[in-house]
Amino acid sequence: MSLYERIKENICKQIEEALTKAREKGELRYDELPVFVLEEPRERQHGDLATNIAMLLTKQARRAPRDIAGILIANLDKEGTWITSCEIAGPGFINFRLDPNWLTGVIPEVLAQGDQFGSVEIGKGEKVQVEFVSANPTGLLHMGNARGAALGDSLASLLAMAGYEVSREFYINDAGNQIHNFALSLEARYLQQLGHDFPFPEAGYHGEDLIETVKKIIEQNGDKYVQMDEGQRREALVRYALEEKIAAIKETLQDFGVSYDVWFSEQSLHDSGYVGQTMQELNKKGYIYEKEGAQWLRSTLFGDEKDEVIVRSNGVPTYFAADIAYHRNKYERGFTRVINIWGADHHGHVSRMKGAMQALGYNPDSLQIILMQLVRLIQDGEIVRMSKRSGQYITLKELMDEVGKDAARFFFILRDPDSTVEFDLDLAKSQSADNPVYYVQYAHARLCSILRQAKEQGYDPEINPEKKNLELLTSPEERELLKKVGDLPGEIALAARLMEPHRLARYVLDLAALFHTFYNSQRVLVEDEALRTGRLALIRATRQVLANVLKILGVSAPERM
RNA sequence: GCGCUCGUAGCUCAGCUGGAUAGAGCGUCUGACUACGAAUCAGAAGGUCUGGGGUUCGAAUCCCUACGAGCGCACCA
Known part of the structure; x- marks a missing residue:
């Protein structure tokens, strides 16, 4: 505390x-x-x-x-x-x-705890999993995924700071219908590139990147798949393309500052028989019935609007079946709290997924789903509909090229997931200089600059302040700043409890503002040694807190800019 | 039609689970660099918190309702 x-x-x-x-x-x-x-x-x-x-x-x-x-x-x-x-x-x-001196304890506490200042123990080491992005590996990451990535990664860091044992996970949808469509699309592109007249499937993926992938395949393996029977051909093409796509996704997320502890394959759940086993478990408990040749889950028993098909009449399990198995697996791995970040377009799945967990005997409240509203892209003053199928979307990579990782992450993390954010691409670049992230980073660079100057002038900024030094920090600007600095553990606890990392973005903006105000009203490197020592300590503590929060938000804290 | 999420300054958004005079940024206007970084600061203007009811000492916040927006309601994921 x-x-x-x-x-x-x-x-x-x-x-x-x-x-x-x-x-x-x-x-x-x-x-x-x-x-x-x-x-x-x-x-x-x-x-x-x-x-x-x-x-x-x-x-x-x-x-x-x-x-x-x-x-x-x-x-x-x-x-x-x-x-x-x-x-x-x-x-x-x-x-x-x-008593004005009630704040004198703040600075020694920050300096003693360093990069651990702000950590609290409300999590008590509970094992929590945060699953986020989990984008289909059939294309590139887009703006919506960027929001999910920023949110999920920051939430995970926040929970870790709050004393939870956190694991980040990406669920790879490498099975099912869409992969079949993906294969058909690849096949068509492949044959088309080799000059064959081959129709593009109706439900196919139109993205340009797919053609690039196929070109690479041809470069490496030529036309050897043309002769194969279509089953083998599709299998070979899809295996290559998936590997490439997943590697690209991994790399892009890495560049975005996100690294996962686990990449979990949906296909592996089918291969190991775990999906079927889970269906049996549900069947044993009497939650599955047959109708019109398909297997249905009685999800209405748990508040869902209608029962759900879980195995199609052709014997192929639905995505939902695999997802139930996947979530069951999470609990079996020992997580007592499971957090998913989904796009708002999936909100219909929330109650049935919780219901399925309840059916399996898990507490549905331990599955917590954060819905985030979709990102609306504006271009030339018009809303651009983003769709992976149509191939029309702005990729995360393009976003990073335009505005940079830090600005992009801060843009998303500043907003409540419930708000639909508008992203005007035309303004993206010009806006980037106005992005509030630079306000915060500038504060950090300024703080570092003062510490550098102090050293150059022969002062030791590392010197530990005494009570008498800290009691000199009495101006309103100093006190407001001190209060904010001391607030961090409380902010972390609250943000973690509410699972709202955007609070920290607001906090760090407030902190930067209070510092800038202080900076413009008082000088740190003054002649008076006692006062200078006190203020330098305040500067060090402020810098530390700024850096600690930026770390959680996945934004860099530059020493110069 | 039913359900979910929303509606706060001209624009983009906060608002600590019901508290005192609703806050930032951008934009507009006025000021501050011969002292530690002006990517900054000080100040001004800008509001029927979508409309209407209700709950109580007290509502942007909770409940009902109307209107408006986005998204769902497949043997797709």
Whole structure:
């Protein structure tokens, strides 16, 4: 627990004790202590911390909130809480003012913990898996995948920082119908490239990249597949193309700063018989029935709108069947919490997937699915429909070439997954200079620059500050910055609990803003040694926190730019 | 038709699970580089939080409803 949290917790405890004391003395009556908030008020004039407890007690106590607040204050033991004054304000808030030195502990804590500052233990080592992107290996990664990648990777890092044992996983859809279509498309392109008149399949993949792949195949193996029977030909072409596509996806994600712990093949679930075994398990439990020659899962028992086909009448299991097996496998590997990041177009699958897990005896709440709205691409003022089949999409690679990895990641991670983001490609490049990521990175570079300057001027920026140095950091700008710096563990805990990494992007923007404001109002490298030492420590701590958060967000923290 | 997710400044978006006077960035306007990086800072203008009801001390936030947007509702994935 961080210093800031410890201080707040201590005050909460004193508030509770004051209320108990008041009740024992008969000044106040209530049965149950409501869950109350102790937080920093938006307006600085309202003090350092404020609580709403008095207003929450009105019903039980049958008294006016301001009266309750008065009773509470009269019974409050301020010893050891840093509280210097309390006042009743507005409808019944209690505002606390703290001894200005309550923040002096923040900097030593940051400096001592270094890149671990911000880590909290709410995860308690629980094994969590985050599956994200899992794009079809039939093409290149696009903008939607970029959003999923930024979100999933940051979420994984965030959870790790919050004390979970996290594994990142990519599920490769290398089986099923789409692979069949992929094979047909490859076959057609292959034969067409070799001059044969061959029709392109209706449901085929029109992407240009497919032609490139086929050209490479011809380069290496010539026309030797023309003579083969079509089954073998398709098999050979698909095997080559999949390998190439998956390698490309891996490389692109690597460039985007994302590396996975596990790449999991859907086909392997079929090959090992695990899909069939899982179907049997469901059958044994009585959740499967036959109708019109197909096997159906009674997903309506678990709140789904309709039952789902799980094995087609032709005997081929559906994608859903494989997905159930896959998720069952996740639990069998020991994950007690399984997080999936899906595009909003898959929201219909959420309840049935949870239902299937419930049918298998797992707690459906341990499967948590984060839906993200799709990315809308704007070009020439028009919305561009993105579709892999039609081959019309902007790839992640192109995106990185246009705006760079850091700007792209920050762009996505800044937004709540629920918001549909618009991405104007025409403005992408010109916007990139305005991208808020540079605001944060610039702050980091500036901080580094100050530390460099200090060294050049013969000062030791690594020197550990003493209490007397830190007590000199009293300006409003210094204090606001300090408070923000000390907030990180709380921010991490909250963001992890809500699974909302975008909070950290907001946090780091706020932090950078407070630093820039401080920078423009006060000088760090001053003559006064005591003050200089204190400020240099503040600079070091701020830089550390900035770097720690950027690391979670997968954005680099440059020393110069 | 049914379901899911949304609707906040001219634009792009936040808003700490119900708190005090709704906030940033971009754009517009006014100022600040002979001191540690001006990719910065200080200030101004800009709002019926889509409309309408309800819940209560208190609603952008919770409930109902209307309108609008996106996405789902295959023996595709």
